[in-house]
Amino acid sequence: MYSILLVDDEQYIRQSIIELVQWEKKGFFILGEASNGEEALEIMSKNVPDILITDIRMPVMNGIELTKRIREKHPSVKIVFLSGHDDFDYAVSGIKLNIIEYLLKPISIKDLEKMLDQVREILIEEKREANDLKRIETNYLENFQGIKMSFLVSLITDNYKEVPEEEIQKLVETYRLNLTGNRNVLLNVNIDKSTLNKSQLENHNLEMMKFSLANVTRKISSKYLGGEVFNFTSNIVVMLSDTKENIDLYKDIIVREISETIKKLFHFSVGIGVSEEYNSLSDARLSFQSSISALNYGMLMKRNKEVYISDIETSGLEKMVFDESNETKLISLIKIASKEELLEFIDELFQGLEKDNETHLQIFLMELYVSVLKAYKSVIPIYDTTMLQRIQMISDIHYYQEIEEIRDWFKEFCLTVVDSIHLQRKKKTDSLAKKSYDYLVNNYNDPALSLKLVSKKMAISPSYFSSLFKKENGISFTNALIKIRMEKAKEHLLTTDCKIIEVALASGYTDQHYFSYCFKKYFGESPNKIRESFKEKELLV
Known part of the structure; x- marks a missing residue:
């Protein structure tokens, strides 16, 4: 049995569809129903359906916006649009969102059941392909x-x-x-x-x-x-x-x-x-x-x-102490500032090393040294004064008499580099967090503003940007954007005579109903109520 979530702002349409279709006979069951995109997302936060059937035009959050949000989190959900004859522009948007079917209103139950048969076959075929061991084996042998x-x-x-x-x-x-x-x-x-x-x-x-x-x-x-x-x-x-x-x-x-x-x-x-x-x-x-x-x-x-x-050449396979895999691990440990693991790894590298072979030891140390500088340069393109002094101190290695002394010198050098990288990264993340917050303040009225768009502007991945933004600003990206938009919207309401739709557009919302819903959820009162209360207080002063 496959699950369906039905979304339409008209209750009688939802009720008619639920009552007239023989769901179980078709291999489906109704997981839930919602009157707008916001309600649908709340349901999907707990249970994700196999199929979403949604109206396009709805208050609070329309079908296009709902689909965009679902495609980001649950791309495998099959989506069917319910649309009127005048929804051509919306239909074009739907093509880009990989909508599998459109049903025109008024809805024909026959067409709806035909669509369900088609979607069921798609779902069955997907499952069959994933579990068809014979086919997998055949493909495996062919390749x-x-x-x-x-x-x-x-x-x-x-x-x-x-x-x-x-x-x-x-x-x-x-x-x-x-x-x-x-x-x-x-x-x-x-x-x-x-x-x-x-x-x-x-x-x-x-x-x-x-x-x-x-x-x-x-x-x-x-x-x-x-x-x-x-x-x-x-x-x-x-x-x-x-x-x-x-x-x-x-x-x-x-x-x-x-x-x-x-x-x-x-x-x-x-x-x-x-x-x-x-x-x-x-x-x-x-x-x-x-x-x-x-x-x-x-x-x-x-x-x-x-x-x-x-x-x-002399044999090097068995004697190679510092190969490419060791270099990669050393650089990684320095860059991620894992001090405990780094010190343990340095101990491993120095195990069995003898000072008798002076030439081999010098080459080994230079390889280690260059790898650390590679790690430093990958994060900090220009050497600071402290690092330049450290680079000049490489000659000090030759004054040490014991391997343990050289190892300890190298450990201290690595820890200095780790601290420098950490400090530089902190400066960079602070700067990125501030720049991204400022970007929201300056562009909050753009309806297309999203975490993905801003992370692209900052040239970092969305997942890393999301965690960095919250860590450095003390608030998630979504909540920060809502806060900025709501505060600006309130300011518009109290300082201008703009209509609610104009305030909504100026605050980055294209749907007045959805704006009013978000405003009331944030402030506890509707936009009109807050404006009226403010004017009443002004008259009393």
């Missing part, structure tokens, strides 16, 4: 290769350092990947375009060749070791996964055979960058980067063949 490829690419491009190894292994099983070995190595195969002839350089031939190249490479590698082969950008990536003994035994054979076979079959050369060996698949990204470095070394040395990164 399996694409999903599998997406995961392989993410392994070499995304950071999996924070993902538990067992979670990665579950994904490997899900995608049926042949990456179950306890030792891995990555090969990056790149076509040497200087060895291609003119016909091979044509784009369509090149794409076909890369596909064929991947197949040949897959066939060679699978003869010796487990692994996966796939195209990524203009390269072929080979992820070999097996025992350490097998990797050591067959890795070089595979590299040579790929190089020689491609030259023999395709009549061009390839460069092959060979990464360091690694144990965990979470290191695949670093391994991929090292294979690219190996390819780059090959091009620089005019040796576009097989290049092993271990021949050029």
Whole structure:
């Protein structure tokens, strides 16, 4: 059974619709009824219907305004408009608000029931699609290769350092990947375009060749070791996964055979960058980067063949202390001013660090130091005097004798930056809160004024703006706007002879009835009553 909320300012129309339609037979029940948009919103604050049937022209809050408010909070609600022949302009607004049906007044019960059948089918189909496991499974299998490829690419491009190894292994099983070995190595195969002839350089031939190249490479590698082969950008990536003994035994054979076979079959050369060996698949990204470095070394040395990164650089996968994930975490902790977590993380970073290797220690400290400055600069573009002095004090690190002293110096430096960022952010939020409040004071008469519009003017997200506004101004955005409009409206009433509709328009309200409703709710008396009382007091003075 699907629920319906019926909104119309004419009670006899609501009553007729409720009594004449066989709701249960059609698969519906009436959740509630309301005479205007304001009442409807009150009902929806407790119970959200599947369908809203609403009149367009109503006092207090019309159907268009009601729909706008519902679309912001409950976009899944299906909305049907009841409208007269002269509501064309409103109907155009409805199209933009994704109204699913219009029913003209006077309403035909036959048309209403036909509409209910159509909407019920839409709701049933939505539910069926969401719960149709067979269809989901079919779609999954149809797209399996694409999903599998997406995961392989993410392994070499995304950071999996924070993902538990067992979670990665579950994904490997899900995608049926042949990456179950306890030792891995990555090969990056790149076509040497200087060895291609003119016909091979044509784009369509090149794409076909890369596909064929991947197949040949897959066939060679699978003869010796487990692994996966796939195209990524203009390269072929080979992820070999097996025992350490097998990797050591067959890795070089595979590299040579790929190089020689491609030259023999395709009549061009390839460069092959060979990464360091690694144990965990979470290191695949670093391994991929090292294979690219190996390819780059090959091009620089005019040796576009097989290049092993271990021949050029010392091993860094296992020894890397401060990688990109650590840098990201350090910067985040500084920017969100989480002092306790920050100090704990710094302790982790310094664990196992030795002062004996002076060069390694200096590089490590400089990396930490630069990361902190990045965090500072992202919030405060210009260094103040205190920070400039701190920057100059980096040389002081070398005077400390113990790792603990260096760690404590770095902690103090980080805390200074955290305090500076906090102070700057406080100044900025104070300024934003004041600017936004001033904007309301200067633009309260704009009927289109909304939290979303003002947050856009302030260049921050609506949710953050809403919490910031209330925190700094001590009142919510909505209540602040009502307060400003009501105070200004009262001022107009008591100091001018403007009609109520004119006061309403000058205060940002397009509907006189809705304005009077809001005014009485705020002051406890109607606009006319307050004006009369004020004039009576003036006569007595």
